Amino acid sequence: MSTPSPSPCIEVSDLTIAYGSFVLMHDVAFTINRGDVFIIMGGSGCGKSTLLRVLMGLKSPAAGKVRYGDVDFWGGAEEQRQATMRRAGVLFQGGALWSSMTLAENVGLPLQQYTRLSPEEIREQASLKLALAGLAGFEEYYPSEISGGMRKRAGLARALALDPEILFLDEPSAGLDPVSARLLDDLILELRDTLDKTFVVVTHDLASLFAIGNNSVFLDAATRTMGARGNPTELLHNPDTNPTVLRFLTRGGSDEGKEGGV
Amino acid sequence: MGDSSPPDAETALAGIDDANVRELRLETAELGTWDTSLLVFLVQAVKRARARSLPVHDDRLPDGVRRLLQLAFAVPPKEGSQRTHTRLPFFASVGTIALSVPKSIRSCLEFIGEVTLSTGRLLAGRADIRGRDVFGAMQECGVQALPIVALTSMLFGLILAFVGAVQLTQFGAQIYVAGLVGIGMLRVMGAIMVGVVMAGRMGASYAALIGTMQVNEEVDALSTFGLSPIDFLVLPRVLALTVMVPLLTLYADFMGVLGGFLVGVFMLGLHPLEYWNATIQMVPFKHVVIGLVYSTVFGMIIALSGCYQGMHCGRSAAAVGTATTAAVVNAIVGIIVATAIITIICNILNI
Structure with missing residues (x-):
């Protein structure tokens, strides 16, 4: 599963995130390699989405470093952050499509802003990205006219608009039926293998995180720091894994076994 | 048992x-x-x-x-999770509110600064703004507001004429109703009528729209693409209102004078031409210009207030409601305060 020579893509060190004086998490450190499907997991309210917001440049950390390759993400100027973020695509929890625009315009807007493509070429691009996400023919629909699952797919199509190297997905399978969730997982793996993207996925969907994740970090709400990091399947089979993490990975089963058949 | x-x-x-x-x-x-x-x-x-x-x-x-x-009883109550609602003593709560004022003034000034920088980018041709958005916003706040502006300002001209007529008729000076209505509408009341109507219409709409986008993470989505939400969402609306409110004010001026004209002709028995000539004689052109200055400022205040509340909206449905109310109230208060300031300045400059 892992790439032969891992090259770091995002490096996080000594990260502390706080809201005012309330420390949400401290001493978080991990490395995301190129071609990883990196899972940020943990119970509800442990700060998964907030950590993602820090990685995406929407919330500044209280302490610590985030490096994108050679770039010190939070140490530099805002312009630099914006330039870095242009290499990344984001799928928000609810899709966060711009509701006043059609799907094609949603996907086309970033292209319109950052490329010199003609309107026809932008349309072609948008149609292709929508088709990749399984939404061929829905170009002229507004976000309010399609289902939640389709909004997620459209959000993914928009995240792919600028052909980013890194994709951030915030709970991609939340609110989807099992079959749609599975299809989305397959799509993620497909994109990783064919277009060589790196994925950072926030999820607590066990089926999905075992299926797609090759690296992960577990955030523990009780200790407010990392509980574990590494390949989720290996964590499940490793007897030394922190019990909280094991409980999470086995849906609360008191002894490891049910899921992995250990 | x-x-x-x-x-x-x-x-x-x-x-x-x-x-x-x-x-x-x-x-x-x-x-x-x-x-x-x-x-x-x-x-x-x-x-x-x-x-x-x-x-x-x-x-x-x-x-x-x-x-x-x-x-x-399976899950023990989490320690420290119980909220204690301690009531602050009276002076402490007054103090807390007073201390939060500088903070909100600061965030307000920051917002105005950001919009100014964004306008600078627009002039340099580097803003993330789409012509379509500007024209869409102009249409929404301009053309579609014509009926309600016509109704309110014509009635206001009518009221002004009625109230003035009661006094002026006692001196046989009915003809001065023309000057009263003309100067009143053109100099300030036309702008205020449009301002109040637009504060209710557009201030609320901008706050609700941008606030809902904030709730749905749409604003964050713009940021992650490196698009400035200020350029993209706020600037078109500020431009649209700054251009359209003065234009609407001209229209309101005309409608107000028409209202006064109706009272003059049909109630006070003045001849239409007489009323018309009196209006032209008694109302110098400078009043139109002053009215336009008022209305340009009002347009900016309404747009800034609506967009500010939207951009600083919390992430819940209730927060959108609060933001909408605050946008309208702040815009109307802002309009009144600005009117006072401009009036004093005009007084000092003797115009």
């Missing part, structure tokens, strides 16, 4: 605190259908017993009740 009818819940609970009680035995007899209110009672009883460390026996309760009861 015995033959006699059981005591009511209050008495039974109070009985647990009796010093002679040594243990709590829970059992039911002739229990028909039950719901969670039974559970609420049992939980209270168990809590009281536990407070006195009495042993509790629940093995004779029906199976379902017992399981639910265990579930209710």
Whole structure:
């Protein structure tokens, strides 16, 4: 599963995130390699989405470093952050499509802003990205006219608009039926293998995180720091894994076994 | 429970605190259908017993009740999660509010600064702004507001003329109604009428729109693409209102004068041409210009207030409601304050 020579893509060190004086998490450190499907997991309210917001440049950390390759993400100027973020695509929890625009315009807007493509070429691009996400023919629909699952797919199509190297997905399978969730997982793996993207996925969907994740970090709400990091399947089979993490990975089963058949 | 009818819940609970009680035995007899209110009672009883460390026996309760009861005590309340609502003393709460004022003024000034920088980018041709958005916003706040602006300002001209006529007729000076209505509308009231109508229409709409986008993470989505939300969402609306409110004011001026004209001709029996000539003679052109200055400022205030509230909206439906109200109230207060300031300046400059 892992790439032969891992090259770091995002490096996080000594990260502390706080809201005012309330420390949400401290001493978080991990490395995301190129071609990883990196899972940020943990119970509800442990700060998964907030950590993602820090990685995406929407919330500044209280302490610590985030490096994108050679770039010190939070140490530099805002312009630099914006330039870095242009290499990344984001799928928000609810899709966060711009509701006043059609799907094609949603996907086309970033292209319109950052490329010199003609309107026809932008349309072609948008149609292709929508088709990749399984939404061929829905170009002229507004976000309010399609289902939640389709909004997620459209959000993914928009995240792919600028052909980013890194994709951030915030709970991609939340609110989807099992079959749609599975299809989305397959799509993620497909994109990783064919277009060589790196994925950072926030999820607590066990089926999905075992299926797609090759690296992960577990955030523990009780200790407010990392509980574990590494390949989720290996964590499940490793007897030394922190019990909280094991409980999470086995849906609360008191002894490891049910899921992995250990 | 015995033959006699059981005591009511209050008495039974109070009985647990009796010093002679040594243990709590829970059992039911002739229990028909039950719901969670039974559970609420049992939980209270168990809590009281536990407070006195009495042993509790629940093995004779029906199976379902017992399981639910265990579930209710399965997860201990998280330490520190209980919110204590301490009421601050009067002066402390006044002080807290007073201390938050500089902070909100600062965030307001920051916002104005950001919009100014964004305008600078626009002039340099580097803003993330789409012509389509500007024209869409202009259409929404301009053309579509014509009927309501026509109605309100014409009626206002009418009212002004009526009120003035009562006094002026006593001196046989009905003709001065033309000057009263003309100067009143053109110099300030036309702008204020449009301002108030637009504060209600567009201020609220901008706050609700941008606020909802904030709730749906649409604003964040713009940021992650490196698109400035200020350039993309705020600037088109500020531009649209700054251009359209003065234009609407010209229209309102005309409608107001028309209202005064109707009163003059049909109620005071003035000749139409007489009224028209009197208006032209008594109302110098400078009043139109001053009215346009007022309205340009109003347009900016309304747009900034609506967009500011939208951009600083919390992430809930209730927050959108609060933001909408605040946008309208702030815009109207801002309009009145700006009117006072500009009036004083005009007075000093003698215009």
